[in-house]
Amino acid sequence: MIDLSLRENPVGARVGQTFADKMAILPRLREFGFKNISLGTLDYAMPDEREVDDDFMEALQADGADLSGCFAFTAVGIADESGNFTPDPSQLKLRAYGVPNTVHEIYLSPRNMQGQYDYETLRRSIPESVMWLMENIRGEKGAAPRIFINIVDGCDAFAENQEQTLSILEMLAGLPLEGVTFEDDRGTYLPCQVGAYTAAIRAMLPEAMKVLVHIHAGAGYENASVIEALLNGADGIWGGLPKRAAVIGHASVGELLANLTRLGNEKVAKTYHLHDLLPLATALQITDDLAEVPDDLPVFGHNAYRVSLASFRQLPDRQTDLPAEAIGGVSRYRVCPVVSDSVAVAGRLAEVMFTEPGHFPTDVIEMMIRLMRRDLRLGRRIPYDEPERLIELHARAVKACQPVVESAHEH
Incomplete structure (x- = not known):
């Protein structure tokens, strides 16, 4: 896994990250257990206008920071018909900032190649670009840089330009790469398609090369697509820890870690501090957005582990369940009148009144349910989950039960 919390998440955020934010976030990612971290992106538009990522990487280099496992995203340089190679500005920045590894990006669908390069130019340029990186970038502890080739429009490339895409993959198989990664950059391809494309890439590459995926949220398939990719030979993913991403979200590293834990993957718990997963992921998203995480966001949202019915609870001894406590959260309740x-009801009331659910008499809790139903039948739409409204409902239920209690005493 390559964590992109320093870039992927702020790209789609309302506010983004300042230099100070990034300096504070990097050690937290290391502490959580990430061995591979992208420091930022260097292949952005208008490279002459610096971004916070530039300041951040430059400062890390100046401070002599340990950049082991660190990556930056770069674009392919161009080789002309005479064999003259011109490195991309992002490659020059990678060298200048001393970042030891890179995810090197290309496009393969006709629509996205247009205006950048044609297929023949790309075929000439990729090997030259990789060789430039090998000769000019100092990897970790003096070793060669770790290079991934990312097919940004990977799903489009397979769907629209399969023959040339397979030809490029055949060429990549012979280059000194760490691996190949591809994206569903709009999140619109079905999981079965993502799985098929993953299987094709896996079949084209040597076993030692890794295959990673990056799936955006678009049609709601993203996490299913990642699981399908893993089942078809992918080694992992890259992405941010929270859900926030360049579009409306993505299959995040955090969600995958939670889902792998849910499925019984024992390596996850040995590698990452899972008790920090939920609080860290939500804290990072709040930093990027200056707003709370949406309540109904799966896995990390406030309501993800607040159940309205006892049968919805996730239990530690039931297959595929993931109690909130496993990832640093707390299982809670919410009141929905219907x-x-x-x-x-007793669980939520206990939260609001800072006591235990068993503190409340059964007849009072049942009366609260009856009163909610009666209110709806009378056309009263009351948000009982709000503390004040729930306390009012409880008082009404106690009062409604009181005559029964007094009658019993008199008898």
Whole structure:
């Protein structure tokens, strides 16, 4: 896994990250357990206008920071028909900032190559660009740089330009690469398509080369697509820890870690500090957006582990369940007038009143449910999950039950 919390998340955020934010985030990512971290992107538009990423990488180099496992994204340089090679500005920055590894980006669909290069130019340029990196970038501890080739429009390339895409993959198989990665950059391809494309790449590359994927949210398939890619030979993914991404979200590293834990992958718990997963992911997204994480976001949202019905609880001894406590959260309850049962109502009331669910008499909790149903039948739409409204409902239920209690005493 390559973590992109320093770039992927702020790209689609309302605010983004300052230099100070990045300096504070990097050690937290290391502490969580990430061995591979992208410091930022250097192949952005208008390279003469510096970004925070430039300042950040330059400062790390000046401070003599340990950049082991660090990457930056770069674009392919261009070789002309005479064999003259011109490195991309991002490659020159990579060298200047001393970043030891890179994810080197290319496009392969006709639509996206247009205006950048044609197929023949790309075929000439990729080997020259990789050789330039090997000769000019000092890797970790003096070794060669670790280079991934990322096919930014990977799904489009397979769907629209399969023959040339396979030809490029055949060429990549013979280059000194760490691996190949591809994207569904709009999140619109079906999981079965992503799986098929992954299988094709895996079949074209040597076993030692890694295959990574990066899937954006678009049609709601993103996490299913990642699982399908892993089942078809992918070694992992790159992405940010939170859900926030360049579009409306992505299959995040955080979500994958949670889902692998859910599926019983024992390596995850040995590699990462899972008890920090939920608080770290949500804290990073709040930093990027200056806003709370959406309540109904799967895995990391406030309501992801607040159940309205006892049967919705996720249990530690049930296959594919992932209790909130496993990733640093707390299992809680919420009150929905139509469906909440006595477990949910008592649980939420206990949270609001800072006590234990067993503190409340069964008849009072049942009366609260009855009153919610009666209110709806009378056309009253009350958000009982809000603390003040729930306390008011509880008081009404106690009062409604009081005559029964007094009658019992008199008897």
